[in-house]
Amino acid sequence: MEILSWSPTSQGSSITNGTDWKRPYSYLQHAERLLSHDVDDHYRIDCIINLNRAIDHRVKLLAALYRFKKIPVLGKPEKLLDMLGYFGVARPAMLRELSSVRNLLEHHYKAPPPLQRCQELAEFTWYFLKSTDYLSTSVLEDFVLYPSGVKFSEKYWLEVTYGPSSEWVCSIRGRVPADFVGDESTDGWAILASRLEREERLSKDCALNDVLEKRGGHENDVYIVADVLVDEQAYKDITDLYFSVL
Template sequence: MKKIWLSKDYLYENVEWNNSGSSIESSIYKERAYEIWNRANILVENNESLFDLTDGITNLKRSINHRLKSIEKIYNFKKIVFLEKPKGYLELLENFNIIKPYLIKIIMEIRNLIEHEDSPPPSQQRCKELVDMVWYFLKSTDSLVSNLITDFEFVINDCNGEETPYGGTIELDYKHHKSVKIFGWFPLEVMDIKQKKDGFICIYSEDINTKDKWKNIEYHRDKLDTDLWINGVIYTKDFEYHNFISQLLASLR
């Protein structure tokens, strides 16, 4: 493979992201958490005894845990390596702008007090509030466990926000998080085909072409003779991948 270097800023500034994904076949990732949540809701609503409220809180924690385990099984976020990586999983998901952990921690702390210190459950009104909190948590993460987005198309805009002829596609590998595929059109001024530079990222390219290869195809006619079509791989260890994937996931909202 040939090495070619791309300006990091080019993938962060003036970029408009679009995505296309396929549905996750197993509905268990989404629906099971709601089944457990519904059991919690019924127990809290009935409130025939303190045991109902206690069991309701326990099932809320089970619902949260099921969703967290589903997210990790699909995306393998724990495999992403970076400096100052949070130890807690909730904090890790917060780092990727997926959740805010404060309310979830409150529910888990209440459940732990009940389980390990035999503390009484909160009032029915407070339990109803916790039921609603978990419902909103599930809703906010439904898209992650319903649609697996692996391909992110990007278009580069100029400083005025106008679309340029440049852009391409990033393909993520959630199973290993070792590399990302990238292909598309880039202007020569954001590339260096000879040597590494500060602020540039290495692409191991399988294919480098100019528009001469596609003289009769409409999509390529607006490219300059110096523009390059790149098809290659970027290794995640070579750049701030955790920040980059956070940006991509944010584009899904």
């Protein structure tokens, strides 16, 4: 649907409670202290284990906040790390590598990576934590779509309520062109309107021509409040928009 090419802007978020998002940094700092006193293999072994704990703690927090498995995209990966990559939250390749190194150390008694490699993994861990700090402290509840290139518009806008707080059920409201709303589903969308008003009714308390001239709109423009049923690809598009705002 063309409207999905509009530019998304954050509308409202809920602030998470507690300081769980800070905990991974204590593991990271401990790992960095171990590397600064790299006496023997045991220091690097403990370093890798603590880096893995830092990432594992953050991944579990994100899973609790966003409930990725409930996102209604049938084709999404089953494993959590793969889902983070699928929805653009993080690149899971390095996460899997760090986890596999930890498993080698604990279960097969392999030598740890050299110091330089451990330092690279520590830097990646820092980057991963920093890049997901906002996701861990503020959960987006809704966002607004404006025509591309326009940050705010009186003419057209569409507020999308979507995310874990709404159980990943999508609803919309906004002022859109008349051809946005039809009698049948379009491009995988089915709009279940609970309120639908034409521009004439919206403008009944003022001069219609003045309103249209000011907004650059059309008398058949529509104000809509609706629940939305979409197919798998459309849900993926909406979810990508959701995480692109964060």
